[in-house]
Amino acid sequence: DARVTQTPRHKVTEMGQEVTMRCQPILGHNTVFWYRQTMMQGLELLAYFRNRAPLDDSGxxxxxxxxxxxDATLATLKIQPSEPRDSAVYFCASGWTLTGTDTEAFFGQGTRLTVV
Amino acid sequence: QQQVKQSPQSLIVQKGGISIINCAYENTAFDYFPWYQQFPGKGPALLIAIRPDVSEKKEGRFTISFNKSAKQFSLHIMDSQPGDSATYFCAASRSDTGRRALTFGSGTRLQVQP
Known part of the structure; x- marks a missing residue:
């Protein structure tokens, strides 16, 4: 059962601390996305990679x-220093993209981050 | 800039009824329009998707209707069931620049009452 695996599932940290979130994309996928979900902003794209190269991190x-x-089996998202406004659910998604084709993004279960 | 506008924010439907969620987009370069379903505590999961060269796509009880001239697309859930209660997101992406990341709508919380 192929799935995107994110760790940790929950993280509570104090303001100013470093936070590292990890994602294991589905084996064989060449595209990885990081999204952040909040009640106010919804799902926002933070960054995405294709073939391990960053294509867009403007968000x-x-x-x-x-x-x-x-490496191809690990994506990381770090926040340093963390702030209360970073509290959100962070999703990693992976997919397979070829030139001229669409990417279906498969999402992990997310990391719920709380910064106090 | 909100490139994909979704409505309504919430929806209550009786079991067996039709649920309709609408989205409008601004960027005419978008060429892929998926719908995602999200249950509490889970990540979004692809439900159904359409490209602008067709006006409708049906998969089981789920249908996307697409109106290219109006820049609108909608999700219809026929014979809605309590198990369909979830948050639904429309999304759009473009392929011309190679930037295939999805831009999401704000979401619709659907509640199907038994």
């Missing part, structure tokens, strides 16, 4: 957020 606050793909 991410650059001063505190960073996203990487150390």
């Amino acid at each position: 991410m606050p650059k001063d505190r957020f960073s996203a990487e793909m150390p």
Whole structure:
């Protein structure tokens, strides 16, 4: 049963601390997305990678957020330092994209982050 | 800039009724329009998707109607069931620039009453 795996599922941290969220995309997928979901803003794209290369991170606050793909089986999203306004559910999604085709994004179950 | 506008925000339908959720988009470069279903505590899951070269797509009880000239598309759930109670998101993406990330609507919370 192929699925996107995100860890941790829940994280409570104090303001100013570093937070690292991890994502294991579905094996064979070449595209990874990071989305943030809040009640006020809904689902917002933070960053996305294709073949491990970052294609778009314009939705991410650059001063505190960073996203990487150390290898094809791991994507990370880091927040340093964290702030209360970062409290949200962070979703990772993966898919398979070829030139001229659509990408169906499969979402993980999310990491619920609470910054106090 | 809200590129995909979704309505209504919430919807209550009786079991067996038809649920209709509407979306409108602004960017004519969008060429892929999926609908996602999300249950509490879960990630969104693809329900059905359409491209602008067709006006309707049906999969089981779920139908997308697409109006390219009006830049609108809608999800119809026929014979709605309590198990359909979830939040539904429309989305859109474009392929011309290679930027295939989805832009989501604000979501519709559907409640199907038994």
